[in-house]
Amino acid sequence: MQIKQGSLPWLLRHELRLWWRTLRGKWFAIGLLIVLGLLTTLLLGIWLFAASQVTELQPWVFGELPPELLWPAVLGWFGLFCYAFVQALGQSAVVLGDRTDLDLLISSPVSSKVIFSSRLLSVAIEIFLGLAGFLVLPIGLAVLLGFIRLIGVFPTLFCLCLIAASLAMLIMLWLVQRLGAKKAQVVVQVLATALFALLFLGSQLPNLLLDQPQTRAIAQSITFLFQPGGLLSADSWLWLPARAMFCDPVGLLVTGLGTAGIVWLTITTLHQTFISGTQEPLTTKAQRPSLPPQRFQTNFNRVIVTKEWRMIRRNPYVISQVLFSVVFFIPLLVVLARDDQNQFASLGAIATTACPVLGISLVSGLALVCLNGEEAPDLLRSAPVSGLRIQRLKLLAILLPTWACVVPIAGILILQGEPWVPMVAVFVAATIHHALLRLWNARPVGLAGIATLQKRQNSSKDVVLSAVELVSYLGWLALAFQASRGNGLVVLALALVLAGALAIAYWRSRILGSTLGF
Amino acid sequence: MAIALQLVSLSKQFGSHQAVNHLTLEVPTGMLYAFLGPNGAGKTTTLRMVVGLLKPDQGDAIVLGQSITRSPKAAKQHIAYLPDEPMLYSKLRPLEYLEFVAGLWHIPARQAQPLAEELLHQFGLWEVRGDFCETFSRGMKQKLVLAGALIHSPQLMILDEPLSGLDVAAARLVKNILLDYVSRGNTVILTTHIMEIAQQMAQRIGIINHGQLIAEGTFSELQARSREQGETLEHIFLELVQSGAASDFQTEGQGAR
Numbered sequence: 001m002q003i004k005q006g007s008l009p010w011l012l013r014h015e016l017r018l019w020w021r022t023l024r025g026k027w028f029a030i031g032l033l034i035v036l037g038l039l040t041t042l043l044l045g046i047w048l049f050a051a052s053q054v055t056e057l058q059p060w061v062f063g064e065l066p067p068e069l070l071w072p073a074v075l076g077w078f079g080l081f082c083y084a085f086v087q088a089l090g091q092s093a094v095v096l097g098d099r100t101d102l103d104l105l106i107s108s109p110v111s112s113k114v115i116f117s118s119r120l121l122s123v124a125i126e127i128f129l130g131l132a133g134f135l136v137l138p139i140g141l142a143v144l145l146g147f148i149r150l151i152g153v154f155p156t157l158f159c160l161c162l163i164a165a166s167l168a169m170l171i172m173l174w175l176v177q178r179l180g181a182k183k184a185q186v187v188v189q190v191l192a193t194a195l196f197a198l199l200f201l202g203s204q205l206p207n208l209l210l211d212q213p214q215t216r217a218i219a220q221s222i223t224f225l226f227q228p229g230g231l232l233s234a235d236s237w238l239w240l241p242a243r244a245m246f247c248d249p250v251g252l253l254v255t256g257l258g259t260a261g262i263v264w265l266t267i268t269t270l271h272q273t274f275i276s277g278t279q280e281p282l283t284t285k286a287q288r289p290s291l292p293p294q295r296f297q298t299n300f301n302r303v304i305v306t307k308e309w310r311m312i313r314r315n316p317y318v319i320s321q322v323l324f325s326v327v328f329f330i331p332l333l334v335v336l337a338r339d340d341q342n343q344f345a346s347l348g349a350i351a352t353t354a355c356p357v358l359g360i361s362l363v364s365g366l367a368l369v370c371l372n373g374e375e376a377p378d379l380l381r382s383a384p385v386s387g388l389r390i391q392r393l394k395l396l397a398i399l400l401p402t403w404a405c406v407v408p409i410a411g412i413l414i415l416q417g418e419p420w421v422p423m424v425a426v427f428v429a430a431t432i433h434h435a436l437l438r439l440w441n442a443r444p445v446g447l448a449g450i451a452t453l454q455k456r457q458n459s460s461k462d463v464v465l466s467a468v469e470l471v472s473y474l475g476w477l478a479l480a481f482q483a484s485r486g487n488g489l490v491v492l493a494l495a496l497v498l499a500g501a502l503a504i505a506y507w508r509s510r511i512l513g514s515t516l517g518f
Numbered sequence: 519m520a521i522a523l524q525l526v527s528l529s530k531q532f533g534s535h536q537a538v539n540h541l542t543l544e545v546p547t548g549m550l551y552a553f554l555g556p557n558g559a560g561k562t563t564t565l566r567m568v569v570g571l572l573k574p575d576q577g578d579a580i581v582l583g584q585s586i587t588r589s590p591k592a593a594k595q596h597i598a599y600l601p602d603e604p605m606l607y608s609k610l611r612p613l614e615y616l617e618f619v620a621g622l623w624h625i626p627a628r629q630a631q632p633l634a635e636e637l638l639h640q641f642g643l644w645e646v647r648g649d650f651c652e653t654f655s656r657g658m659k660q661k662l663v664l665a666g667a668l669i670h671s672p673q674l675m676i677l678d679e680p681l682s683g684l685d686v687a688a689a690r691l692v693k694n695i696l697l698d699y700v701s702r703g704n705t706v707i708l709t710t711h712i713m714e715i716a717q718q719m720a721q722r723i724g725i726i727n728h729g730q731l732i733a734e735g736t737f738s739e740l741q742a743r744s745r746e747q748g749e750t751l752e753h754i755f756l757e758l759v760q761s762g763a764a765s766d767f768q769t770e771g772q773g774a775r
Contacts (some may be wrong), residue, residue: 182652296627296634297616304623307610314609314650376605379666382569383622384594 015122089170107240152247166266308397322365348418352484440509522705539729552720598667608652623670
């Protein structure tokens, strides 16, 4: 069928074709999605089988939704929405701020409403297809087993993706108007990571919170909200989108109409404000700050290290990535820090376990700026300075701020009378080890576009480096944990494994040579 | 006259492709030398070997008496290199960039700071000294990189397409600065695809194709060797690289030296 040129379907086909071509290179991600889908289907099948053994499992085809199914549905809807919103934020940064074809489209005779509709729909469809690909097997199994109302998951999911994409695009537009495209992209990425980290922590709350009387008291104080007639009760209108997942007619109607309204509002806002309001802040420079007079330095070492620190300080995105990565480590730390009686271990043990992993994350982030992101390697190589000396100074620029982070923790341990030497020793060794790994095997990445999703992925193409870094990360985590428990022999064995990883990295650098260019 | 740059049978091969093929050339001090050639002729590869960014497979480049392969530090001390894409740091301000470059060439702060400020005034960048380089236009970036080259007072400046992407005013400023720099006894080697620039500015011109020097001399000498009299450099260049007359020119050129 011939699609009319310049129409919404024609433009949408163009957007989806670009997405499909990007996706084709990501076979690992697609494979992972399929495996996760199969795994979920298997788990659902086992659960349904086990449940049918202990209780009479009645597939509900008509009638009122059982309350015990509503709350998992609400949680599922919320989790899916957060995931879709995080994804949509990242994609909005690309489609509104990074895609160079937007100027081409806006300058063409195609209606801007059609352009923004296609952008919004493409973001929503891409996220929907990703989620649907994961859900199609388990939902299909449930439908085959008689839970036919679950077919409502898919229209609800599409509405959810449209709402998430609309909100994300409106936020992106607002940020672009206030900060300009480049800063908006960084802020959006930081926001997306923060949201994802919060969601992750939220999902881990049951593990993190001990069975404390205070926790129970708080829970009791808010139970009135869940009583019949309360704001959060089972019959509340707030849960209509979750009910729509079970083909509830009112839920489906309200969700559909609400989504259509939000989408219309978003497209109209984008249409009205983008051309008139957005272009101006992109080209208007911010007011220049009054600068203190700069004093040049003569000391070569200080010149190099100061330059690297300036580059680090002015790349908040990388630092935020590092700090948020620590968030994902917290639940694991809580598990590790508990002893056999489910009580927390000593402060020294916790610090010895946690700090090296924190240090490695920080080194990775700083190495991305100072090593992978070196923007003028030819300048360094054409200078009358030894490349080895520059490399050492760059390592110093990475390690000094990392080590500075551990000083207050060591101070607290000393004041508390806790053992601090193992923590500092493991921390210093881990950070040097990781910095050397990066120095010997790192590949260049474009620092200017590091906040955008596509360019960031360039750094992860080196499979061997990724594998060696994973071994290093897990190895140091295990070593730090064993060191906190005083298991000398295990520590020694792990140290040998880590030395092996370092040797592989060095050997590889001798074979392949450095591509960093300095 | 002293020799600023001497290439001795310089060669570089990438896989099966011979990028530079036993290139021999001398550039005297105190002149602007235009190094011309079609795309892929080996110009940039030659220049990158001269400044120590690429290791030659064979041969050597002697910069003011210092071999780039045997004593690279001493040779690099005299050179400034400006590639076609400006080597800048997006998150540094102009003065910070100049401080960094001065540091790389070990220029004392008391000498570098006033010179850096003077250069920013001269290049019209003083007003934007508080901005990051990432906000600069291509012309501003090119001017800042040129200021970075001048801050360590090199005796030989090597520029790869220095005028591409510059507006009229910026191009004139750069040309004037380069001519003034040469008039003070320094040497400039530049590549360009704009023949008028080479014809107007260069004292000597070298034309390279397939990694070999096919003609070399002043514009008048190249005109004299052409089949037709009174031709422009553009015509001579095209005649050389397209008509297969290279061998005649090369023989005559080598004979003339």
